[in-house]
Amino acid sequence: MDLPPEKIIQSIDWRYLRDALTPEEAFDRLVNSQENRAEQEHRVIQKGVKAYSTAGWLGLTDQQILQTIEEVKASGLDCFKMKVGGGIDFDRKRMAFLRDAIGTDALLMTDANQLWGVDEAIDYMKQLAEFRPHWIEEPTARDDVFGFQRIAEALQPLGIGVATGEQVPSPVIFKQMLMQQAIQFCQIDATRLAGVQDVLAVILMADKFGIPVCPHGGGIGLCNMIVHYALWDQICVSGPSRGQLVEYLNFLQDGVFLNPVAMKDGAYQTPAAAGWGLEMEEEFVRDHTYPTGSVWQGREASGSITFVA
Amino acid sequence: MDLPPEKIIQSIDWRYLRDALTPEEAFDRLVNSQENRAEQEHRVIQKGVKAYSTAGWLGLTDQQILQTIEEVKASGLDCFKMKVGGGIDFDRKRMAFLRDAIGTDALLMTDANQLWGVDEAIDYMKQLAEFRPHWIEEPTARDDVFGFQRIAEALQPLGIGVATGEQVPSPVIFKQMLMQQAIQFCQIDATRLAGVQDVLAVILMADKFGIPVCPHGGGIGLCNMIVHYALWDQICVSGPSRGQLVEYLNFLQDGVFLNPVAMKDGAYQTPAAAGWGLEMEEEFVRDHTYPTGSVWQGREASGSITFVA
Numbered sequence: 158m159d160l161p162p163e164k165i166i167q168s169i170d171w172r173y174l175r176d177a178l179t180p181e182e183a184f185d186r187l188v189n190s191q192e193n194r195a196e197q198e199h200r201v202i203q204k205g206v207k208a209y210s211t212a213g214w215l216g217l218t219d220q221q222i223l224q225t226i227e228e229v230k231a232s233g234l235d236c237f238k239m240k241v242g243g244g245i246d247f248d249r250k251r252m253a254f255l256r257d258a259i260g261t262d263a264l265l266m267t268d269a270n271q272l273w274g275v276d277e278a279i280d281y282m283k284q285l286a287e288f289r290p291h292w293i294e295e296p297t298a299r300d301d302v303f304g305f306q307r308i309a310e311a312l313q314p315l316g317i318g319v320a321t322g323e324q325v326p327s328p329v330i331f332k333q334m335l336m337q338q339a340i341q342f343c344q345i346d347a348t349r350l351a352g353v354q355d356v357l358a359v360i361l362m363a364d365k366f367g368i369p370v371c372p373h374g375g376g377i378g379l380c381n382m383i384v385h386y387a388l389w390d391q392i393c394v395s396g397p398s399r400g401q402l403v404e405y406l407n408f409l410q411d412g413v414f415l416n417p418v419a420m421k422d423g424a425y426q427t428p429a430a431a432g433w434g435l436e437m438e439e440e441f442v443r444d445h446t447y448p449t450g451s452v453w454q455g456r457e458a459s460g461s462i463t464f465v466a
Numbered sequence: 467m468d469l470p471p472e473k474i475i476q477s478i479d480w481r482y483l484r485d486a487l488t489p490e491e492a493f494d495r496l497v498n499s500q501e502n503r504a505e506q507e508h509r510v511i512q513k514g515v516k517a518y519s520t521a522g523w524l525g526l527t528d529q530q531i532l533q534t535i536e537e538v539k540a541s542g543l544d545c546f547k548m549k550v551g552g553g554i555d556f557d558r559k560r561m562a563f564l565r566d567a568i569g570t571d572a573l574l575m576t577d578a579n580q581l582w583g584v585d586e587a588i589d590y591m592k593q594l595a596e597f598r599p600h601w602i603e604e605p606t607a608r609d610d611v612f613g614f615q616r617i618a619e620a621l622q623p624l625g626i627g628v629a630t631g632e633q634v635p636s637p638v639i640f641k642q643m644l645m646q647q648a649i650q651f652c653q654i655d656a657t658r659l660a661g662v663q664d665v666l667a668v669i670l671m672a673d674k675f676g677i678p679v680c681p682h683g684g685g686i687g688l689c690n691m692i693v694h695y696a697l698w699d700q701i702c703v704s705g706p707s708r709g710q711l712v713e714y715l716n717f718l719q720d721g722v723f724l725n726p727v728a729m730k731d732g733a734y735q736t737p738a739a740a741g742w743g744l745e746m747e748e749e750f751v752r753d754h755t756y757p758t759g760s761v762w763q764g765r766e767a768s769g770s771i772t773f774v775a
Binding site: 337 | 485610645
């Protein structure tokens with residue numbers, strides 16, 4: 158957080174990014190954002206970064222979804238995501254159900270996990286528009302910039318934004334998505350790109366093109382990591398008022414990590430421990446070590462391969 | 467070669483490709499191209515598929531380049547590629563030298579191996595335009611479709627085409643490159659994509675958008691494989707008259723493969739053996755097996771790791 162702007166700039170590989178953002182411009186933007194730094198830092202650390210969670214998993218029953226919504230609400234969250242792509246009739250019914258359950262004003266996001274082609278995505282989402290999805294996430298292949306651009310243009314009049322990033326394989330794809338306004342929400346992932354410096358580059362580009370950074374969480378440890386990127390974005394780069402939403406899932410925290418992420422009033426609490434917060438509980442590691450751990454007992458492979466501890 | 471059109475279409479994953487080419491349209495195109503099939507097959511098998519080779523490797527001296535050109539010419543080839551990016555003064559001097567050595571009429575291609583950013587590529591190539599490069603290969607990052615589009619537009623008035631593909635990571639990137647005319651030469655690779663069906667899809671899309679398929683060769687065995695794709699393209703899909711050029715490098719063939727690729731009058735001879743032609747000589751395999759082979763003797767790792775045969 159306190160790394161000076163010149164060190165940030167030096168850490169990034171600018172070779173393919175200069176047509177979107179030059180290191181000089183990025184440096185100036187970072188320096189300018191320091192003007193409000195103390196105030197922004199105080200405000201963000203006090204409030205934390207706003208979170209959302211998925212309530213509408215495809216495999217859940219209606220009753221299980223209601224229960225999940227209650228759990229999510231108990232943490233103070235008021236924005237919810239659902240998976241789509243289960244067939245238009247099923248999705249319309251489920252989305253009506255979810256919209257009813259969360260109320261008219263709550264944000265409701267949709268996620269297709271790259272299930273559709275470009276035209277298919279547009280047709281499909283038009284049929285879900287009446288339930289006012291805030292965004293459609295991964296409507297098509299992760300690297301189809303022109304496809305995303307077409308989808309974004311088609312859905313813009315309906316008030317539906319396009320989100321992607323959890324599987325975007327390079328900063329160059331992010332660059333194009335941002336320059337072309339092919340996405341309205343930039344979902345950086347903590348581990349998909351080549352390293353921290355690539356993620357910083359994407360956050361800086363998103364800032365320039367006015368696209369809110371809404372990090373992807375989920376897999377074990379991801380939420381612990383993304384809160385740090387979100388804090389850097391909202392304190393040092395674009396500020397907290399772009400409508401950023403950070404994904405949160407309430408599993409694999411307590412009993413797993415020494416410093417589990419904490420949610421309060423619908424926001425990630427700012428971690429106090431040094432580092433990513435990925436150190437695991439000794440007991441959890443012992444139980445999950447293959448093949449000696451307790452969770453592996455009775456699960457040995459049935460083939461001829463044997464493992465020796 | 468004799469797989470019927472319906473089987474080809476069934477083998478391809480169309481999910482993300484339909485906005486460029488539908489399976490129905492691809493089927494019709496394949497059926498239509500069968501009208502001239504017998505004649506095309508006869509002509510292509512007689513003549514082989516036209517090849518080009520690299521003479522201007524960055525590490526070579528002028529004298530070595532002249533020698534390489536002579537070797538390449540001895541196989542009947544009349545198109546030559548050179549690496550660029552060694553600095554504009556060096557490249558201008560070397561390109562003048564190569565143009566002089568191969569003559570005014572020979573095609574001369576350039577290859578930057580993704581060295582540049584977008585604007586840098588445009589500026590650089592403008593300074594090489596007077597030597598009439600046929601194409602610039604990989605001017606920037608492999609997945610920068612918008613970048614390639616800008617480069618192609620800027621270089622089109624200078625008569626320089628843009629080529630890429632050897633590192634394109636998905637058919638979706640190829641789709642965009644082809645739909646947007648961001649490349650003028652489609653360099654499929656035999657092993658980069660997920661499999662044969664993805665390469666067939668790219669060849670079919672290139673055909674629709676009128677872009678010649680110029681496969682990438684080089685690494686061990688690649689030339690043996692790409693000749694099959696080139697033959698399929700030129701016999702069953704787009705025909706032989708699009709200006710296709712197939713990369714050829716005269717190393718790692720004799721003494722390596724049981725059925726080395728053969729060059730005659732500047733064209734790949736059509737392989738007669740079944741399969742990809744990748745079966746290796748027993749002696750070559752024995753000599754290169756680690757760590758017992760003769761090429762590894764005296765090259766043991768100096769650390770503490772030991773290998774047991």
